[in-house]
Amino acid sequence: MFLECWNVSKSYGEIKALDNVSFVLDEGLSFILGPNGSGKTTFIKIMSNIIRPDSGNIRIFGRDYLDVPASELGFAYEKIVFPPNIRVKEYLSAVGHLRGNDNSDEIITLFELDKVKNKRFKELSQGFKRRFLVASAFVGNPRAVFLDEPFSNVDIIAKRSMMRTFLELKKKLNIVIVSHVFTNIEEIDSLVVLYHGKVLANYRGKELSDLTGFRAIFEDGNVIINDVEKVNSLISQGKKLVKIEPISIEDWLMKMF
Numbered sequence: 001m002f003l004e005c006w007n008v009s010k011s012y013g014e015i016k017a018l019d020n021v022s023f024v025l026d027e028g029l030s031f032i033l034g035p036n037g038s039g040k041t042t043f044i045k046i047m048s049n050i051i052r053p054d055s056g057n058i059r060i061f062g063r064d065y066l067d068v069p070a071s072e073l074g075f076a077y078e079k080i081v082f083p084p085n086i087r088v089k090e091y092l093s094a095v096g097h098l099r100g101n102d103n104s105d106e107i108i109t110l111f112e113l114d115k116v117k118n119k120r121f122k123e124l125s126q127g128f129k130r131r132f133l134v135a136s137a138f139v140g141n142p143r144a145v146f147l148d149e150p151f152s153n154v155d156i157i158a159k160r161s162m163m164r165t166f167l168e169l170k171k172k173l174n175i176v177i178v179s180h181v182f183t184n185i186e187e188i189d190s191l192v193v194l195y196h197g198k199v200l201a202n203y204r205g206k207e208l209s210d211l212t213g214f215r216a217i218f219e220d221g222n223v224i225i226n227d228v229e230k231v232n233s234l235i236s237q238g239k240k241l242v243k244i245e246p247i248s249i250e251d252w253l254m255k256m257f
């Protein structure tokens, strides 16, 4: 595991944005999913030390999260704020230098920003602004990157390509994606589902692969999930199979709400 939270709470006045939240994230790519207002951005703000939790503990890489050097963590917030005249390559290179490792050329290629690398921020389309922001979190080789709604305003083709890039990058660093969009969540290593500031589910490793597979529906109403032997046995008893359909993590998530 690379990140652990125990009993983390954060209130804004009467509103409990995070209510005694405990979960564990494994190395690799993790998603924290939840509908609007479930506390996702509050978690990212805590991780980046913009706000402090009222109570609870968070550890990353076995250390208290406040003891982790800033250069080891990268963040891309939901709101995109850059000086309008800043140029893509210049900015990413400067961030790389600041963090002690200018890998901006590699990051520009990975996030397919080559075409716009000499453009100013104000000249970019919304989708490229998002990709520029997300790319900036990876410059300087941090050990963990936290991304708030990284697919917002990004078209479906770029989204798929970003997801492939995350799957490539997760081999050498940890990526935590916070989102209200329940898609693109195959091939991940851990998942947290938040709802009204509470943890509804925290799946890791094999628990996640068990959430995908198939559902066999029989005429008598019997539904069998991921059990080929049981399906064969029912068929041999003369039960009529109506259909077999794939199931995804999204199906499970939708049933929680």
Ligand SMILES: Nc1ncnc2c1ncn2[C@@H]1O[C@H](COP(=O)(O)OP(=O)(O)OP(=O)(O)O)[C@@H](O)[C@H]1O
Pocket: 012, 015, 016, 017, 034, 035, 036, 037, 038, 039, 040, 041, 042, 043, 180
């Ligand atoms: N600065 C603040 N002052 C008061 N209430 C806040 C503040 N920031 C967040 N909240 C409230 O805390 C709760 C959790 O908000 P948060 O932004 O963490 O949720 P979220 O899951 O990121 O939502 P979204 O998907 O809509 O971005 C919400 O009820 C929100 O209205």
